[in-house]
Amino acid sequence: MASQHEAAFPSFADFMDSIASARHEDFVRRSVAGTTSAEEFSAMAHYIRDLYAGIEVTHSFLDDNGQVFDCIPIGSQPALRGNSSLPPAAPDPPATAGQHDAGQSLPIQPQLRSDRLDRFGHSMSCSPGTIAMRRITLEEMARRGSVRNFHQKYPQGMSPRHRPSGPDDSRQYATAVQTVDNLGGHSYVNVWGPRVTGPDAFSLSQQWYTGGSPQQNIECGYQVFPGKYGTTQPVLFIYWTADDYRTTGCYNLECTAFVQTNSSWVLGGTLAPVSVPGGAQTELDVAWYLSGGNWWLYLNDIAVGYYPASLFGNGQLATNAQEIEYGGETWVQNSATWPPMGSGQFAAGGWQIAAYHRDIQYVATDNTPQFAKLTGVQTAPSCYTALANSGPQPWNEYLFYGGPGGTTCP
Template identity: 30%
Template sequence: MKIFKVAILLLWVLFASCSQLAFNVEARASSHSDREIEAKLKLLNKPAVKTIKSEDGDIIDCIDIYKQPAFDHPALKDHTIQKIPEFFLGSQNLSTFQAFQTWQKSGSCPEGTIPIRRIREEDLLRAKSLDQFGRKPPIHFVKSTNTTNSNSRIFNGSDVYIPENRSKAYLETVGYNFIGAEADINVWNPRVDLPDDFTTAQIWLKAGNGPQFFESVEAGWVVNPKLYGDNSTRLFAYWTTDSYKSTGCFDVTCPGFVHTGQVALGIAIKPISHSRGSQYDINVGMFWDEAGNWWLKVGKNMPVGYWPAKLFGATGLRHSALLVEWGGQVHSTMVKKNPHTRTAMGSGDVAQHRWGEACFMRNLRIKDYSQQLKYPAIINTRAEEPYCYSVDNDVKDGQEPIFYFGGPGQQSPYCP
């Protein structure tokens, strides 16, 4: 019995020693992580001239326009802020019901400053790594056994490869020298299922050599709990110069986008449309200027800012876009798999249910070197997983076409 008690005592001592060692190691790791997080927050959050607390919990910092995060980009060290292009005044936006940003009910930023959503420690802790914070996951292509449903695929000999971690439903136009696009985007708040999932309704302007290497500027609304910490529908902008591999980010979570206006990125927009109820939309447009910059605007003539020409290649978006897409996208490791994610796209209803049920885009416009805003002459509609997320371009005689898209994901009886 005495030997047994001694053995138990020794085990307790050993356990306590190991626990203390583990605690010390964890404490050192935590301390190192804290320093990294503090440095990252300091880099992202510039000193504020004024701070505004939104009723939905967001904090808006009014930052001196010349001290914004964009100028941390090596290519923009000596950048001169560009004048707002006059062509914004020529928008043909016909939207009646406009959504707006919640924070604007709580105040406004002084002249000479721009509004930026403050990044908090908890935002960084949700990211897989500090380097990946604010970025979309890279596109992963896998060999497909189904060549009928995927319209975003590449070929290697006789094999077909599709992007495995995202699913799109969209309308597109392909050509040469697009220098702008816009649309009124119906605003909803779709369900997001898995911790790393997010869902968008957006416009893409692209240039490059296909799905494996392209440059892109993008904008619309997104529900992204991993990035923003809640399930709110938020205005977003994105850019990449290498197909999401290592460049670009959402909003201003990395240097690049030059903020000039009083509309904040990454901020909740209200009101939200409801099934068989009032429908709300927000006009979003991106336009190229003669210096090679891409400007983002919302509403009729409200500039948000621009992506400078120096971010893009001489034969890419610095010159023009070759492809414009309007629609939705779900990012998830469980798209194109069984069981599929239940993350919804658009309103969460299928496109064929149309007005009041499905998410729509209307007043679609492109701009080319004619300098005219017009409906694209040649279009295609595509759904990579039509049994999960569908498309329907509603064309009626004498009326402007309305493009519907979306779906419930695995909640549909036809989605695996």
């Protein structure tokens, strides 16, 4: 039970009351409105009310960083609201070339377990038939200035490699890519906690499956983004866009896109433990698979949920992707210093020093598993590097990547 000096638990009812009574002038006075106009502030409040309309919260809890999660019935999540049919049964995970092998690393386990309690004594778990939805606050949205800016992967920006006005120097990559028609793919993602400070920077490691023009993406990995999640710990995230980040896309369950079906994993929740330099390495088994008209996400071979392929209209990802990509990315805004990527060490450091993806595979359009044949991409090699190679089980096709960042990355 909370002490008399500790703030009361932020119940869902109180949260919704606070949205209804919020006033732009109060946020301005508290210096939490950022550049948000009164009109945009009203649009944000409306968006949150609409996102949670009709939701029945069965249980709520805090994570270790103070983020609030609400357990809601699967059928009442934003992407299914008003849909009377149940989500389809998940297909088996995609077949693999060779046998998955944990190797010398420790697997990251699902975040929710009934034996975990928050500081109020609430169980950090959701019962079967419900999922955990990260609570979106007006303060978080207001920091981004507009509803659309809130949804963008790169706030106040556009696609890093296809910006119409020319090169964009606010993001950098150390990745490995292959152009190949595919129905998804797989890698073990080595999890680190790169040091990111300030609200306008992130560092991540992820998978991309992309195709078409304008480019369409589905993505999953971990991200350190204090300005969004209020923590310097790595967070599990997903993202999608149907038009090269221009007008579509959102993180996690923050719009009517992804349908979550599993109650053990938390999108927007922290991942632990992280890897130790020269010591224990941790990793997350991530796979995407287009089957039955849905892009299914698997973590540790557990089906987490799916993006309906209908999100992509008549675009490329409605039928298959054309490129696979794995590795790291950083983004900065209003900052002269680029954050570390991965472990903060260059790719040449190798095992236990540099970050990696390993056992990288894709699913060919005939549903056969294939080992990738990747080419490294380094947009700022003085700050971040990438080395793709192949080896025996359990590495197969793999990538070491990362670097310290710094002040001379663009």
